[in-house]
Amino acid sequence: MARITYDERTAAAFKAVREVPRDGLSEWREAVRRHLRPSRSMTLVDIGAGTGAFAAAFTDWFGLAVVAVEPSAAMRDQIVRTAAVEVLEGDASALPLPDESADAAWLSLVIHHIPDLRVAAHEIRRVLRPGAPVLIRQGFPGRLNGVELVRWFPETARTANTFPSLEETCKAFAAAGFHQDALEQVRETYPAGLADLLGHVDTLRRADTTMRDLTEDEFRRGKERLRRAARLAGGTVSAETRSNRLDLLVLR
Numbered sequence: 556m557a558r559i560t561y562d563e564r565t566a567a568a569f570k571a572v573r574e575v576p577r578d579g580l581s582e583w584r585e586a587v588r589r590h591l592r593p594s595r596s597m598t599l600v601d602i603g604a605g606t607g608a609f610a611a612a613f614t615d616w617f618g619l620a621v622v623a624v625e626p627s628a629a630m631r632d633q634i635v636r637t638a639a640v641e642v643l644e645g646d647a648s649a650l651p652l653p654d655e656s657a658d659a660a661w662l663s664l665v666i667h668h669i670p671d672l673r674v675a676a677h678e679i680r681r682v683l684r685p686g687a688p689v690l691i692r693q694g695f696p697g698r699l700n701g702v703e704l705v706r707w708f709p710e711t712a713r714t715a716n717t718f719p720s721l722e723e724t725c726k727a728f729a730a731a732g733f734h735q736d737a738l739e740q741v742r743e744t745y746p747a748g749l750a751d752l753l754g755h756v757d758t759l760r761r762a763d764t765t766m767r768d769l770t771e772d773e774f775r776r777g778k779e780r781l782r783r784a785a786r787l788a789g790g791t792v793s794a795e796t797r798s799n800r801l802d803l804l805v806l807r
C-alpha cells in the first residue's frame with residue numbers, strides 16, 4: 556500500500572503542481588547522463604513513474620526507450636503516450652518485465668511507498684541486466700536540508716524522517732546483490748518565484764505525502780512564512796529561493 560491514495564484528484568493535483576518544469580531539470584539531466592552513460596539502444600524501467608514527467612524527459616534527452624511501470628490507474632492516465640514510452644500496470648514488487656531485459660531502473664520519490672524494499676530490490680535485480688544501475692531520486696532522513704518544502708513547512712520533515720534511510724535502502728539492495736556506486740545531491744530549480752508557490756500550495760498539500768500530514772496550524776504557519784518571504788522577494792525570481800535538492804543514489 557502506498558502511503559497515500561493516488562486517485563484521480565491526487566493525480567490531477569500531482570500533474571498540475573508537482574512535476575518539476577523541464578527547464579529546471581538540467582542538473583538532473585547531467586547527473587543521470589554521468590551515471591547511466593545512455594545510448595539509444597537502452598531500455599530504462601521507470602518504477603512508480605507517476606504522471607510520466609521523467610519518462611518523457613529521459614526519452615527526449617537520451618533517445619532511449621522507457622517502460623513506465625505504475626500501480627495507480629489515475630496516475631497512468633496522466634502519462635503522455637509516445638512511441639518511446641510503454642506504460643504498464645505493476646509495482647516495484649511485481650514488475651511486468653522479463654528477466655534481464657532492462658539496462659537501468661529509475662525510482663523517483665517512490666521507495667517510501669514500497670511495502671517491502673528487500674522484495675522490490677530482488678525484483679529489480681531480476682529484470683536488470685548484470686551491471687545495470689539503479690538510480691534513486693529521494694530525500695533521505697537526515698539529509699533534507701536542501702528540500703524546499705522543509706524550508707517553509709519544517710514539520711514536513713516529521714513524515715520525511717520516517718521514509719527509508721540511506722543505510723536501510725543500501726542494505727535492502729545489498730541483500731539483492733547491489734552495492735552503492737555513487738551518492739550526490741542534485742539541484743532542481745523553478746522558473747517562477749515564491750508568489751507562484753504560495754498560489755498553488757493548497758493544491759500541493761493534496762499531492763504531497765509529507766504535506767498531507769501537517770496539522771491545520773502547521774500548514775497555516777508555513778503559509779504565513781511563505782507569504783512574508785514572497786512579499787520581501789517582491790516578485791523577483793531567484794534560483795536560491797526556488798530550488799530543491801534531493802539525493803541521487805546509484806546502486807549497481
Ligand SMILES: C[S@@+](CC[C@H](N)C(=O)[O-])C[C@H]1O[C@@H](n2cnc3c(N)ncnc32)[C@H](O)[C@@H]1O
Pocket residue numbers: 556557561574602603604605606607608609624625626627630645646647648662663664665668669670
Ligand atoms: C511521489 S509519486 C512519484 C512519481 C514519479 N516517480 C515522479 O517523481 O514524478 C509516487 C508514485 O509511486 C507510485 N507507487 C506507490 N506504491 C508503489 C509501489 N509499491 N511500486 C511502485 N510504485 C508505487 C504511486 O502510485 C505514485 O505514482
